[in-house]
Amino acid sequence: MQITQQAERPVDLAGKSIPVYKKGSKCMKSSTAKRLSVILLAAMMTAQLASCGNSSGSSSGNSSASSAGNANNTSSASSAATQTDETKDVFQAPDHDNLNFDGDYITCKETTTLHIGSYQSPLITDYDDNKLTQYLEELLNIEIEWDLYPASDALSKIRVMVSSGTQLPDILGMNGFSNLDVYDWGEQGVIVPLDDYIENYSKYYKKIIDDTPRYRTQLTMPDGHIYAMPNIIESLPNSYSQRAWINKKWLDNLGLDVPTTTDELETVLKAFVTEDPNGNGKKDEIGLAGSTNGVNQKPYDYLMNSFIYAGRGSLSNTQVRTDVSDDGKTLYSPVITDEWREGLSWMNHLCEEGLYDPVSFTQDSTGFTSMITTEEGSLVGVICGMGLGIQTDEAADYVPMSPLEGPEGIAYAAYFPTTATAHMLITESCENVGAAFALCDALLSYDVSVRARFGEPGVDCIMNDGTMTSMLEGYDAVLKPLVNWSEQTNCWWQGCYPTYAPKALIVGQAWDGNLGNTQYQVTSAVPYFEGREPEHVVGTLIFTQEEADAIADSNTVIINYIDESIARFITGDLDVDDDTVWENYLKELDNMGLSDLMAVYQSAYDRMYNE
Template sequence: MKFKKQMKIAGTVLLASSLLLGACSNKEEVSKEKEAPKNLNETGYPIVNEALTLEMMGQSSPLQPNWGDMNFFKKMNELTNIDFTYRTSTSDQYAQQKQLAFTSMELPDLFFGANFTAAEEVDYGAQGLLAPLEGLIDQYAPNLQKVMEKYPDLKSSITAPDGHIYALPGIDTSTTSQVPIMWMNGYWLENLGIDKRPETTEELYQLLKDYKEKDPNKNGKADEIPLTASSVAELRYHFMPAFGINQQGGIFEKDGKVGYAFVQDGYKEYLKYLNRLYSEKLLDQQVFSHTWEQYVAKGAEDLVGVFPTWPIVMVGYADPALGANYPLLPPLTSEFNDQKLMTKLSEIKRGRAAITSDNEHPEATMRWLDHMYSEEGTYLARLGVEGENWEWDDKGNWKLLAPEGMNTTQANAQHAPGAGSPVPMVLEQEFFAKEDNPTIHLISGWIEDEYLPYAKLPFPQVYFTEEEQAKLNTIKPDLDSYLEQMEAKFVSGQASIDGEWDNFVKTLNKLGAEEMAKINQAAYDRWAEAK
């Protein structure tokens, strides 16, 4: 294995060069059908006659157990004769562990719940560390091919500029996945006799003050946290649109012109707003430091008023019907933006699974992954095993099952990786329409009425050329690090927003903000021309 990895490193430069010079011929070569390995069944199950054990790496959810204990993986092993060892970590650690896997050349056979960015796909693909998949898809993935036929933009959306597909996607057209959601504690509204939800940033400020000062949880203590989030960065999607900034990864497009969001005047006003909330203790004072467990514990103790995490997770109630008591925070306007605006999320979820060049059984692995794109595979990945984790009722609706002491969300996460991890699945609105859960349908109606009319995609899904990606790889780490550092200082009051703003913008541009916008402009222009 070590010799193999040393040879891979030695060949990386040559491989990258060959990709640049011969992407088309490479694609044709990869797409040619090869003779199937003797241990592989090209159709039907099991996928292999003699058992295989591969290594998998992925992003887990804090609610999930060890993946090997999940019914999903046990069932897939029974069905396919393919087992795995697992290297998982939650989102806080996964990005670092994923990067370490590539820099150390200790690659798994499969990334599942991969959460690859487009940049990572292009970068690691060009280095020869991720296997090109289009030939394997043509030969061993009939379910994914059907999905591509149903969604004509899918194939082009996951094809890198060199013509290769390096990572497999998910599809999610469900209403609840179209926009980021911000929830309100309806019990607190009722306790304070408030029947009108805020529509402007100033009205929200007044509501948060009431939450802080009027003991809405009725415990006789001044312990309320009016607004919280798992991190301060999570607030961007919910509140920057109120100041006219609709961005994705710091990039936005307006009338064909691409810009960098964090040098805009709207971002400056957003920072001032958060600083106002933080300085008056209306924003969680631990938003920069708390762990996920500490964060959700505040919801369980009825300490939070407005938050971005689903209430059944944040509060932890057992009866799903109680979700009806947590209304949406409406889209807000401000004195700087009088138009309601929400950030729309793409239905195509890129980068969810990838086969590495260390995998000696890519054909069998592709067949394993292709099962996720069937109706049966999607139900298994998202719900777990029928009869154990969920069941059909006599009306043709599915219902999650939960043991005593767990709510359905917690129970679902114990056995279905799709409940919390970004794995490849085909989640369509029709799937969720069959759920025997009146409350989720109520919430979907709220989103359709209150959010979706104002939702706009900030930037299309694009890929960059290898030259562009190399520049971004140099720019983005320092840019993001400086932004995170200064955002915390501005919001917490450690740095003066007015006093430091010009230097902040100058430093961002010096670190490459303008160059990043130019690169994204070029990618956008190619996308628009090919559309």
């Protein structure tokens, strides 16, 4: 369990001592001509951490495990496919004879050493003397040795090691793998396809992707193989993170109700900026504002959903806005529709009336925070963002504002579906693939997922003893975290592992009664938006290499042009109501290749969801 290197390994680019593949090895094959896929989806690490974050507490209690966790383990282990006398002749791992399949986890009969290559998080004080490391070693009868790389360029170093044919650790674990990495390395033979292990050995992985086929689709490469162990965080706060919050205290002071339509919002905003709702005798109130880079702090994303679904497929801005027809078959971009134009025209009207602050298009999240945390309190009536950004009792002044009904009765909530992302890969270097798979599979169990995210029950988190209140009404409290995710600790591995956190676990964190608790704010707001999304929403799209090459130049250019045009139309720099201006905008998108790009999107969508 030491952080060491095997003595026979020569030094690699990271200063680690590892050998090199011989000429002719599968790992020496060129990948340039054979890469087949890429995902236009950025990792949601920042939002995931915000959603899964917690606040430390001081209450005491002790419980070794939750009844929900034990029930989950028993159910998963008994229902998933496992190695039996009937199946062992169909498939066996190279180290099959050293594996024990009895019980809730696959374990090793003889202690087996596994090397894990990962980034060295500055928040982890010790990977060797680490609670999760030691727990898994004892649970599975393994020894873990770490090959650690600087967090700033760990993935780049691994990519260089792969391209140079340098032998890798048994397991690679981190949260930055793209699907291009995964498929390319799988094609080269650098990493092991897991299909047979999932079908014949898994106690947890198979059940998860059988219960939610979308995850299987997201993890299956164009060659039909699954190579990665996933990180799956079913975070309702993340999925419904495009929100607006309105100052209820100001509403009460003016005798107004929370608006439910776009017309009512306009009336409220006018009152906010003209009638001194904060009562300080100054004309300092701002109706509606946001920022350019805060998590979902762009007001137009929230407002446009009252006219047409804004079409953001992920929290990142790496995919052109795309909607799906009512039958779930045909993709189109909303940015060229009459409804999109109508939404822009209304927002331009708000801006001209001084109700939508144009600084929202230039200020960053720091500037926005200064607006809502002044000595006299927040100066903004309507705040857009995943959370309030207010961590004091003043947070109680704000309430979530449900999607507003537009002139045609549309009132959508943005929805970002949970995505299964690659977090661990077993490499060709691994001689004990069965043991490596056993480790990864165990990390997907409920009990280990709890430990991997919240630490040791009874020490780093307190399991619900019947007295706790959940942050989300309708869900039972599961636990109270005692260690903050952003603090230095040796409780876990800080995101470099596969895990499965069902939504009941994420929203089941106990509330400490603090209205300024960020996790409470983002969780308690979910019911205002859940279920208000369209029936069909575009999420992750996997492209062949040919498709990716076809849109490589146009995709980013079009995204940037759309964003720039949104700002110019709303602020009045371009007249959205001028037919000639609008036609020029549409022609420019066509010249940039929007129709061709949407055809490529359609091809990928058909392959994934319509076949």
